[in-house]
Amino acid sequence: MKVTKAELAHVAVKREQYPTSRLPEIALSGRSNVGKSSFINKMINRKALARTSQRPGKTQTLNFYEINEMIYFVDVPGYGFAKAPKPEREAWGRMIEGYLQDREQLKAVVQLVDVRHAPSADDKAMYSWLKHFDIPVIIVATKSDKIPKGKWQKHLSVISKDLQKVESDPLLLFSSETAQGKEQVWNTILHYVSK
Template sequence: MIIKSAEFKGCYADFKQLPNENLPEIALVGRSNVGKSSLINKVVNRKNLAKSSSTPGKTRTINYYLLNQAWNMVDLPGYGYAKVSKSEQQKWGRFIEKYLAERTQLKGVIQLLDIRHEPTDNDRLMQEWLLHNEIPILIVATKADKISRGARSKHLAAIRRVLQLPADQSLICFSAENGEGVEEVLNAIEELLKD
């Protein structure tokens, strides 16, 4: 897949506000500061289409990006950020859950994990919830440039072990710094959009 056009479509704080159209959607989930905005920017080859912040927990809305005038990439609020109040976390959780459970345009979810850390309880819960609801998942290990190539297999093995991934499930190493994994992510998205 080649991204020929990409535009920010809007941000939505309420499920009822989401675009009323039939374009397929691929959603991004992951804990706060895992690199969702950086992945979007790298995949579409634009520096600042998605605003990334050094402050975790900044995305409090569902952000839509229209790609190739044909489908939407949907950035969901990050989960598991401790400095946000419990009630705010629960509100985001309900919002994300409603989107994932009820959005008929959703074709699949890209779950981002920081390769440097074992998946958290929230990561595990998200994966289990997606599997239970039979939503196709692509797992991407971000920030791959932050560890040596030699240490990678150990980190990837830890992710596989904690999430109990079958041996045949792909796990893509991704770096927004050097572009590693961009082609694999785009190919995987293309497969998700076909279904």
Template sequence: MKITDVQFIISAVRPEQYPEDGLPEIALAGRSNVGKSSLINTMIMRKNLARTSSQPGKTQQLNYYRVNDMVYLVDFPGYGYAKVSKVQREKFGVMIETYLRERELLKLQLLVIDIRHAPSKDDCLMYEWLKHYNIPTCVVATKADKIPRSKWQKHMKLIKETLGMDREDTMVLFSSESGLGREELWNIIAERAVT
């Protein structure tokens, strides 16, 4: 997809702060430091619009990025980061569950998982949540450049089995370094955004 215009719109914590222009939304969830911000920057062909950090727990709201006036990418706070207080984690949980339960403009959830590691308990819980709310899901296995190509299939199989993935859910192999998976993911997003 050719990116002509990208804007950071808002960091929202409550439904009344969500944009009201009716554009379809594609949300990203994943553990802290799994590469969500890098994925967004790769998708929109910008270096640092989504702030990346080596320090986990940087994103603390729902960050809305409007792409080509056609779709929003909505970045969730990372989960599973130990240094975030229990109270803060509960707030994140409520904020994310409210969004997943109530946001009719959500067309697809990207569940971002580091291909080098088996999905965590939190990843599995998130996947179960998405299935519970009948939200179309695409698992994105990031950091593909960090393992040999010969091991991709084995790692993807482990992710699918650990999550207990449904057949209708897709998985995309992704690398922010090489751009692997970018076009495939935009095709999936474009298809979901119009349904």
């Protein structure tokens, strides 16, 4: 997809701050250091619309990126690394759960995992939670440029097995360095948006 317009349109911590438009939404979920900001920037051809941080766990709000006036990417706080106090983490948890469970415009969740490592306990818990609520998941294995091509399939098999991936959920390789997989991810997202 050719992205001609992208902006951070809304920052929300509660329901009344969500966009009121009926545009379809794709949520982005993953560990704090999995490369969500880099993923967003590569997908929309921008260097720094989504801020990348050396300090994992920086996103503490739901960030709605409007793309081509036709779809929102919704960046949710990363899990697994945030150094915030427990009450704060619990508040984020409630905010994220409320959004994912109740949002009619949500078409699917892109769950980012690092292709170099087996899914973490947090990755597994998140995937299992999404499946419990029948939310479609597009699993995107990031940082594919960091391992040799000959090992991709082996790593994808580990991810699929460890997550107990539902057969209908896509599992796609991606690199924000080389743009590998970008078109395939866009095509998959647009497929879910048009459902």
